[in-house]
Amino acid sequence: MHDPIPTVVADAADACGIEARFRVDYPGFALDVDLRLPGRGVSALYGHSGSGKTTCLRCLAGLEPAAQGYLRVNGDVWLDTGAGIALPTHRRPLGYVFQEASLFPHLTVLRNLRFGLTRVPGGQRRVDLDQAVELLGIGHLLARMPAGLSGGERQRVGIARALLTSPRLLLMDEPLASLDVARKQEILPYLERLHDELDIPVIYVSHAPQEVARLADHLVLLEEGRATASGPIAQILARLDLPLAMAEDASVVVQGTVADFDPAYRLMSVRLPGSSSRLRVVHRPLPTGSTARLAVKARDVSVALAQPQGSSIVNVIPVRVLDMAPAGNPDHMLVRLDADGTLLLARVTRYSRDQLGLAPGVPAWAQIKAVSVLA
Amino acid sequence: MHLDSSDLAAIWLTIQLASLTTLLLLIVGTPIAWWLARTRSRLKGPVGAVVALPLVLPPTVLGFYLLVVMGPHGPVGQVTQALGLGVLPFTFAGLVVGSVIYSLPFVVQPLQNAFEAIGTRPLEAAATLRASPRDCFFSVVLPLARPGFITAGILGFAHTVGEFGVVLMIGGNIESKTRVVSVQIYDHVEALEYAQAHWLAGGMVVFSFVVLLLLYTRRRSTPLW
Numbered sequence: 142m143h144d145p146i147p148t149v150v151a152d153a154a155d156a157c158g159i160e161a162r163f164r165v166d167y168p169g170f171a172l173d174v175d176l177r178l179p180g181r182g183v184s185a186l187y188g189h190s191g192s193g194k195t196t197c198l199r200c201l202a203g204l205e206p207a208a209q210g211y212l213r214v215n216g217d218v219w220l221d222t223g224a225g226i227a228l229p230t231h232r233r234p235l236g237y238v239f240q241e242a243s244l245f246p247h248l249t250v251l252r253n254l255r256f257g258l259t260r261v262p263g264g265q266r267r268v269d270l271d272q273a274v275e276l277l278g279i280g281h282l283l284a285r286m287p288a289g290l291s292g293g294e295r296q297r298v299g300i301a302r303a304l305l306t307s308p309r310l311l312l313m314d315e316p317l318a319s320l321d322v323a324r325k326q327e328i329l330p331y332l333e334r335l336h337d338e339l340d341i342p343v344i345y346v347s348h349a350p351q352e353v354a355r356l357a358d359h360l361v362l363l364e365e366g367r368a369t370a371s372g373p374i375a376q377i378l379a380r381l382d383l384p385l386a387m388a389e390d391a392s393v394v395v396q397g398t399v400a401d402f403d404p405a406y407r408l409m410s411v412r413l414p415g416s417s418s419r420l421r422v423v424h425r426p427l428p429t430g431s432t433a434r435l436a437v438k439a440r441d442v443s444v445a446l447a448q449p450q451g452s453s454i455v456n457v458i459p460v461r462v463l464d465m466a467p468a469g470n471p472d473h474m475l476v477r478l479d480a481d482g483t484l485l486l487a488r489v490t491r492y493s494r495d496q497l498g499l500a501p502g503v504p505a506w507a508q509i510k511a512v513s514v515l516a
Numbered sequence: 517m518h519l520d521s522s523d524l525a526a527i528w529l530t531i532q533l534a535s536l537t538t539l540l541l542l543i544v545g546t547p548i549a550w551w552l553a554r555t556r557s558r559l560k561g562p563v564g565a566v567v568a569l570p571l572v573l574p575p576t577v578l579g580f581y582l583l584v585v586m587g588p589h590g591p592v593g594q595v596t597q598a599l600g601l602g603v604l605p606f607t608f609a610g611l612v613v614g615s616v617i618y619s620l621p622f623v624v625q626p627l628q629n630a631f632e633a634i635g636t637r638p639l640e641a642a643a644t645l646r647a648s649p650r651d652c653f654f655s656v657v658l659p660l661a662r663p664g665f666i667t668a669g670i671l672g673f674a675h676t677v678g679e680f681g682v683v684l685m686i687g688g689n690i691e692s693k694t695r696v697v698s699v700q701i702y703d704h705v706e707a708l709e710y711a712q713a714h715w716l717a718g719g720m721v722v723f724s725f726v727v728l729l730l731l732y733t734r735r736r737s738t739p740l741w
Contacts, residue, residue: 203643204643229643230640231642231643231646231647235644237644243637245638245641246660256655257644260645
């Protein structure tokens with residue numbers, strides 16, 4: 142009787158997600174990161190130029206041959222320099238969207254799209270040409286040469302081309318950075334559709350807070366080649382110990398479920414997760430039950446100890462003070478508030494803090510003057 | 517026409533020599549140019565300098581050393597003899613070898629420029645689209661470097677047609693074997709047959725002008741050579 146062949150069953154929780162440790166040394170710059178990113182949704186690598194975000198993305202793609210470390214993507218090891226494993230870029234099932242599209246200038250749009258598609262074995266194709274063309278709205282461009290496209294069109298073709306390799310990880314290096322505001326607005330909805338319709342983990346490099354707030358589920362802050370914070374976006378944006386909170390327009394991202402819509406006032410009501418509180422905002426109707434992503438600026442939130450009555454402010458929700466920290470400006474404080482698990486930041490004067498006796502644990506009411514709908 | 521049969525033989529031989537040399541140079545020069553364009557090795561400088569040597573050396577120097585090396589007592593000569601090929605000097609094959617070395621920089625440098633101009637981004641893009649390095653070379657690099665290949669081919673051909681010193685040193689002057697147009701002109705002048713020298717020399721001027729015209733009007737940018 143034979144012993145059963147021992148099988149290694151990977152711990153499901155352990156195998157899922159992206160585990161990345163990289164070390165690269167260049168003269169004058171070193172990247173040294175140890176990241177754990179979720180295996181689905183959009184993770185943003187955020188930081189100023191020179192913080193190492195692009196280098197980190199290139200390490201994920203295998204485009205930095207000098208990188209040392211370890212990389213596992215949803216269970217598959219792509220890099221383990223200790224064990225002598227380093228999958229070359231063309232063997233990694235990833236899609237890469239470069240900052241400047243980098244279409245092949247000698248090929249038509251269609252042949253650019255087919256370049257990656259035809260190199261993926263038939264059995265591994267999960268995205269077909271029509272689907273990608275439709276998703277990015279580029280059907281009318283197929284016969285054109287890249288030189289004749291606008292920046293926004295080129296970038297959409299670049300994204301479709303990357304998707305057509307049916308990647309198991311999509312890497313995007315500031316895909317909107319080279320575009321003007323109008324073109325950014327043209328592409329953002331496509332990126333959101335990508336996020337909603339395709340179940341591919343995306344790692345998105347950006348130095349634009351607005352893009353990150355709109356697209357990211359998970360946020361990594363990079364500074365001088367090191368990751369200073371990593372976590373769900375709502376938590377990271379609300380952290381008082383990070384420079385994000387110090388910014389003049391510090392804001393948090395709140396995800397909720399669309400509860401109802403009052404057509405008389407065009408008022409959409411969004412229920413916060415795990416709470417009976419709702420935020421109401423004037424907006425075009427979104428389908429009931431869909432997820433809405435809202436941004437709330439710290440300076441638009443004020444704090445009251447008693448429920449205010451007869452106010453023009455629509456959104457007043459019960460909260461509890463979590464903690465406080467001096468804001469960038471010495472006369473102001475940032476107060477972190479917990480609305481049944483949803484984190485908010487309020488910017489108040491030191492005077493108000495003392496008058497109200499704000500301290501951790503104090504129950505209060507957050508008055509939210511403005512809410513913007515991101516998606 | 518005032519060209520006699522030996523003139524025509526010289527023209528035909530020159531065309532054969534230049535065509536074969538250009539073909540071999542494109543095959544040999546491409547990997548050298550690719551390596552020079554991509555490498556970060558310390559050998560890049562020395563190798564680049566060796567490739568460029570024929571640009572500055574007098575053809576007689578080149579021809580002299582080729583004669584020595586390929587001759588019966590030279591290292592290459594010993595090998596060719598051991599292989600039963602005899603010795604290369606004073607043969608068409610020897611002329612081809614000499615021409616390949618003599619025209620090498622005229623093919624390698626335009627190719628190297630073309631490869632460098634492509635940059636690394638298209639290669640990286642191709643790699644992220646599952647193209648192996650070899651696949652990428654044929655599907656991306658070659659098409660993008662096509663103008664460089666045309667320039668390299670034209671220059672390699674034209675420069676080989678224009679060689680004289682190397683041929684004289686290693687080829688001698690054997691009709692239909694090693695006597696190319698430039699040597700034939702020399703012979704005519706030596707024999708005071710100025711009319712026939714004119715026909716061939718004038719033909720060379722026209723040929724060279726047309727080639728350069730092609731080269732300079734094909735692209736607006738001025739080629740290096």
